[in-house]
Amino acid sequence: MKLYHVRLLIPKIRLAMSRSLTTGTFQNTQPLNYRGGKRVQPIDSVGQEQAYEPSTGRVIATFDCSGEKEVNEAIQSAKTAFKEWSQKSGMERGRILLEAARIIRERAEDLATIETINNGKSISEAKIDIEISWMTLEYYAGLAGSMAGQHVQLPGGSFAYTRREPLGVCAGIGAWNYPFQIACWKAGPALACGNAMVYKPSPFTAITVVLLAEIFAEAGVPTGLFNVVQGGAATGEFLCKNPGVAKVSFTGSVPTGSKIMEMAAKGIKPVTLELGGKSPLIIFPDSDLENAVNGAMMANFLTQGQVCCNGTRVFVHRDILDKFTDSVVSKVKKIKIGDPLLDDTRMGPLINQLHRERVLGFLKTAREQGAKVLTGGEPYTPEDPKLKGGFYISPCVLANVRDDMTCVKEEIFGPVMSILPFDTEEEVLERANNSSYGLAGGVFTNDIQRAHRVVAALQAGMCFINNYNVSPVELPFGGYKKSGFGRENGQVAIEYYSQLKTVCVEMGKVETVF
Numbered sequence: 001m002k003l004y005h006v007r008l009l010i011p012k013i014r015l016a017m018s019r020s021l022t023t024g025t026f027q028n029t030q031p032l033n034y035r036g037g038k039r040v041q042p043i044d045s046v047g048q049e050q051a052y053e054p055s056t057g058r059v060i061a062t063f064d065c066s067g068e069k070e071v072n073e074a075i076q077s078a079k080t081a082f083k084e085w086s087q088k089s090g091m092e093r094g095r096i097l098l099e100a101a102r103i104i105r106e107r108a109e110d111l112a113t114i115e116t117i118n119n120g121k122s123i124s125e126a127k128i129d130i131e132i133s134w135m136t137l138e139y140y141a142g143l144a145g146s147m148a149g150q151h152v153q154l155p156g157g158s159f160a161y162t163r164r165e166p167l168g169v170c171a172g173i174g175a176w177n178y179p180f181q182i183a184c185w186k187a188g189p190a191l192a193c194g195n196a197m198v199y200k201p202s203p204f205t206a207i208t209v210v211l212l213a214e215i216f217a218e219a220g221v222p223t224g225l226f227n228v229v230q231g232g233a234a235t236g237e238f239l240c241k242n243p244g245v246a247k248v249s250f251t252g253s254v255p256t257g258s259k260i261m262e263m264a265a266k267g268i269k270p271v272t273l274e275l276g277g278k279s280p281l282i283i284f285p286d287s288d289l290e291n292a293v294n295g296a297m298m299a300n301f302l303t304q305g306q307v308c309c310n311g312t313r314v315f316v317h318r319d320i321l322d323k324f325t326d327s328v329v330s331k332v333k334k335i336k337i338g339d340p341l342l343d344d345t346r347m348g349p350l351i352n353q354l355h356r357e358r359v360l361g362f363l364k365t366a367r368e369q370g371a372k373v374l375t376g377g378e379p380y381t382p383e384d385p386k387l388k389g390g391f392y393i394s395p396c397v398l399a400n401v402r403d404d405m406t407c408v409k410e411e412i413f414g415p416v417m418s419i420l421p422f423d424t425e426e427e428v429l430e431r432a433n434n435s436s437y438g439l440a441g442g443v444f445t446n447d448i449q450r451a452h453r454v455v456a457a458l459q460a461g462m463c464f465i466n467n468y469n470v471s472p473v474e475l476p477f478g479g480y481k482k483s484g485f486g487r488e489n490g491q492v493a494i495e496y497y498s499q500l501k502t503v504c505v506e507m508g509k510v511e512t513v514f
């Protein structure tokens with residue numbers, strides 16, 4: 001089999017790349033750490049990791065996990081760059097972020113291709129993720145120049161003013177389901193505010209974040225402003241515990257989030273936690289059924305169901321239960337599973353074999369507890385011989401489920417929708433909120449009062465009325481309860497990457513009580 005060794009920064013190869021890269025051909029041969037403005041091998045190591053092409057099961061990268069010395073070096077590099085970057089005006093920073101956005105846009109096809117190869121999501125979805133990514137940088141580039149403080153008049157001509165200042169070196173730690181987009185959701189506001197960043201992606205998806213680092217450098221950020229360290233838990237812990245890190249922004253599971261918070265607490269560091277969910281989607285009988293069915297599909301099957309804010313508990317009013325269920329099942333059966341780089345594929349593989357076993361384990365338990373599988377939920381082997389080793393499962397709809405079943409209570413993080421009938425608004429709200437998670441929630445109804453009443457009562461940070469899983473960068477995104485705190489996106493993210501200094505100016509004599 002022919003292997004293509006690619007380097008996105010070499011324009012000739014880059015232009016040829018998206019045409020030549022097909023599933024089963026990519027192999028990474030370059031260092032995946034990025035420090036001091038270039039790709040480097042880590043100076044010390046705490047073991048090795050491998051990244052896969054989930055659609056074929058091939059290993060596409062083997063790399064050393066950064067040890068404490070390498071993490072320290074990356075933080076030092078960021079500290080040096082911070083001195084220069086934090087002194088630039090917001091307009092100057094914005095201009096460089098705009099250039100980075102432009103480069104991402106220009107290379108969208110290539111970036112989406114690599115994202116698909118390393119993550120397994122369909123190319124049509126990866127293209128949307130890359131679009132959201134450059135839009136994120138554009139949005140924060142726009143806000144960078146308008147960050148300002150307040151002026152406050154005090155007695156006798158004295159006054160005070162506030163300055164919004166950066167925090168310093170921020171650590172970003174990302175999950176594997178939206179590798180490039182999560183990095184941009186963190187780097188966009190962090191850099192716009194004048195911070196530097198050391199980013200650790202999930203070892204499962206180590207590849208595209210380094211391309212982002214190269215793009216920032218090409219756009220003109222100071223050398224060392226955005227660094228990448230590779231590795232798993234141990235590398236992440238070095239990062240969180242390092243006194244040179246001023247803030248940790250984390251996206252991942254609840255148990256890891258809790259550890260991150262503990263480490264940050266020891267250093268009195270602010271944290272943003274974007275964690276998991278088990279979100280409710282409520283379908284009332286007066287809703288437009290076709291819309292509701294499409295909404296439920298969007299709420300469950302993007303990125304093979306590996307989406308934090310998915311509405312996996314689909315509460316359907318008993319009056320429309322059969323119609324809704326039939327329609328959903330018929331749509332789910334038609335989802336085209338297969339080679340994620342083909343334009344008409346709508347579902348690729350799960351991230352790895354271990355995760356596929358975990359999802360299948362949830363389905364086994366669901367059956368044992370009495371759930372009825374209406375479709376899917378089985379390992380799937382596409383016909384194409386090169387995909388035989390991939391981590392596919394068929395998308396699944398569960399009926400005959402109860403609120404106390406494991407599949408309804410726990411985050412499965414796979415393509416599994418549970419349909420739960422309900423009778424009254426009061427009852428469904430009680431059940432929808434009966435979860436330790438609170439990331440998202442949705443409602444489908446044509447009754448405008450009911451729509452707003454229901455979302456006001458939902459204990460969730462991101463709510464949708466008559467839609468699901470749209471996330472324009474202008475909208476704050478984040479959770480309630482165990483789904484985390486702090487917000488990404490929107491203007492409010494600025495507050496999580498900056499601190500406020502108050503300067504009190506005396507224009508008269510000092511009045512002393514002594």
Ligand SMILES: NC(=O)c1ccc[n+]([C@@H]2O[C@H](COP(=O)([O-])OP(=O)(O)OC[C@H]3O[C@@H](n4cnc5c(N)ncnc54)[C@H](O)[C@@H]3O)[C@@H](O)[C@H]2O)c1
Nearest residue numbers: 174175176201202232233236237252253256274275276308
């Ligand atoms: N709320 C959101 O915005 C959002 C978005 C995407 C994913 N998620 C959640 O992420 C989870 C799936 O992602 P995952 O499996 O990568 O999560 P994870 O918690 O296993 O890992 C997330 C990241 O943390 C690192 N890590 C693991 N242990 C660590 C430690 N002790 N110290 C520091 N870093 C450590 C991992 O290497 C990885 O980079 C799901 O629960 C999903 O809901 C949330």
Ligand SMILES: C[N+](C)(C)CCCC=O
Nearest residue numbers: 178307308309469470471
């Ligand atoms: C872009 N989505 C679909 C809203 C996903 C956001 C990140 C969650 O996993």
